[in-house]
Amino acid sequence: MEISAAGRLEVRITAADVGKRVSVRRLSGAAPIGDKFTDTVGVLTSWDDGVLVITRKTGESVRVDASSLVAGKVVPAAPARRRGPAASYAELARVAARAWRPLESERLGGWELRAAAGFTRRANSVLPLGDPGMPLDAALDVVRDWYGRRGLPAYVQTATGAEGTEEVLSARLEERGWVREVTAQLWIGALAPVADRAEAGGVVTAREADGAWLARYRRKGVGEAALKVLAGGSPRAGEAGSGDGPSVWFASVPGPDGGAPAAIGRCVVDGRWAGFAAVEVDPARRREGLGTTVMAALARRALAEGASAAWLQVEEENAGARAMYAGMGFVAHHAYHHYREPSAEPSRDSARESSRESSRESSPRSSTGAS
Template sequence: MSGLGARDIGHRVVVRHRIPGGLTDVIGVLQAGTPELVTVRHADSTLYDIPVADIAAAKRIPELPLRPVDVDQLFLTASLGRPAVERAYIGQWLLRASAGWTGRANSLLPAGRPGVPVAEALEQTVAFYTERQLRPQVQVRVGSPFDQEIRALGWVDARPGQSDVLVMHTTLDHVNAAPGYEVQLTERPDDAWYAAAFEGPVPVVAPQVLEGAAKARFASVVQGGRVVAVGRGAMTGHWLGVDSIRVAEGFRRRGLGTAIVQGLARWSGPEGGRRTYLEVLLENIPALTTYTRLGYQEAYRYRYLTNR
């Protein structure tokens, strides 16, 4: 590929090539390459197919430094990427309920302003969840003003024995290299995907939550006729949210989780994806190590508070 090889696929490159009247450079991620044609994806997801015969020079270049993230925006974006079954608002604060399955889908998200005093908003929150026979919970960014204000009103950790949840982010340039395994992507998960994603029965409401995003893909890796790794990716604006990654016991520590992330990232790019986020418990050291190695960095941490 005129100075580029298969190892460069998924990495940033610069390709100088001939056009009528002179030379021009294309900078982006090398998406594919054959002896005849090189495909480079620009930062805006435009694909450039460049004949190898027209290339004057080409090389891999360093990845862009990771820009700071707007944590207020990402806090809301992460919720929209995995929408709850039932939603209501107190001003800009989002109430979510999904029959009790997962904290994210059954807690108040205090993003923006509630439009009423915080104490009154919390009273409405308690009423909302009590009516649905759910424990009142608020998802708060650790150390944020709302975290402090809600605690001052008597709310406490809902899960004191659990570590913080770490929300990590990076750019697609860091994670869209070619996967080491074939990753299959579908618009809807089948029974085999769900069987691999859950240990035991699938919660009744889980399909509504996982399949509720406007634009999502369900990834899987099959070996020996068996689904051994799965994950889910959802697009919200230019953000790709990755979740539900699970690798079957006996197949871990082989790079399957990494392949799932990379497969979803390579789908997201042509769809307008620029950045990606995921969540991991701080105590999950193996997963945290994998994501850090891929280039993910901490954006913020969150916990759940309750009034009882």
Template sequence: MNPAENVELRCADAWRPVVEDKVGDWRLRAASGFTGRANSALAVGDPGMPFDQALARVCEFSHVHGIPPVVQTIVGSETEQALEAARWVPNTGHAAGHLVAVLLGPLGTGADGISFLPEPSPAWWELTAGTTAPSPAQRHVLTTGEVGYGVAEGTAGAVRTAIAGELLHVSRLAVRPEHRRRGLAKALMAASGSWAAERGATECVLQVAVDNAPALALYVALGFREHHRYRYWTPACEDRSS
């Protein structure tokens, strides 16, 4: 596999769905609709069967688990070209953005006022997931694996950290509006790097929608660079009314 595919697999390891199956190298994932990454087929590598049959398996798996058929694949890949030829289309209706930049950067070091909770608190859940009573799917996706629950100044800011091989996967970085422009996001990133280095990570990976300019500006300032992009695809004829 090429470097972009390897990074995608590590990111998938850090963001586990509730249900997962495989079609060759492809990963079929479902988590009751919580996030695109946990409810799509990660189409990297060889599906081990004709392409149209693999897409049919994606659709069958999705319908069984009550989610729309969606394929996540690397921009510019042969798989993406084959999806277009099969008359799938970019899933532009995806609320969080269907086109995503994957960034790699250095681990931060040190930060005062940041701590890591032994388990997520109600305030951590509220800031990172928008609820103090997470669903089983939310709890599974956000707590499975070697995961850290970072908080700043009580819970003025919060972040999810996860180890995937040599990579630190950072997600759900959030700062409350009344506490922004005080450097808390940078402090959370720095503390996340120290947390990950103690666990063997050597580099950090982030996934950011390409239209999220403030987040991209923050990460570029911290030394991150775009490694590749991925995009979500869906069947053009899919009935989304059910």
């Protein structure tokens, strides 16, 4: 908290600090001064009519009555990270987007509008890395029209919790009635320890997902849009990555009698980054370490292609998966959220497939959330 030369707490923030990361102390409820305080740290996303809105790194918005403030100051944009590869939010957002390519996309200033016939929110949402080049309400009108012409609900993917993330945009969407449906976290870690976690014997790796792999991924027929997204699409000119663009690897542990594999996984190698997703294990074979074995095999492929860092996405409430990945050396970098336009129902394909993007390993629920 900010303390004056006289030793008293001071409020050193104003409405001019909207968009900056702040730390404030306020009176709790009707407690008298000196009795009970509450501290809040996050991005100051608005200050209107005597009320502050502060968005925490989880995406949660906290309303604070300015009259209750006893101290406040601007703090560094993001805390120093002690573990994990050095990485900016913009770098990771672009790497994650290249790992799950839409079938079509269009630029709106610094925003990318993405669509893939409704297969997953990530491939059917706006990635707002920059300014759309017009006022927000006008940009959202363009977004709604673009997705409406494709028979899809409009989604905007935002992020919170790191330098350069979109706390202010998240707050503006909520003010306009956009509904936050999904929150997950992107975790990062060194790649070599993942490769060393388990022996990779018995794991089959390939450049394409065969019928057996797909049988474990969904246990039903996979549509053309899903196949194209899983395959990685076509590299885009001028994008970073190994060779002509990111490369995709699929891995599986064969099941008995040539049926569905006991475990599968997918990895996208993009320059120094290896992104893991779709790690699924036969429910009858969980807690045998098969998911870790699949990841180790994929990590070795990625290391051979020159990658050194790893990322994955995990649902915020999945404590079991978070503990497992923490044990592998991963740490949370930022949270991301999908906001759906007001009065729009999520498409059935998007809702169904979002649960299938998740990786499954030893925890009873999906290990990574990639909706």
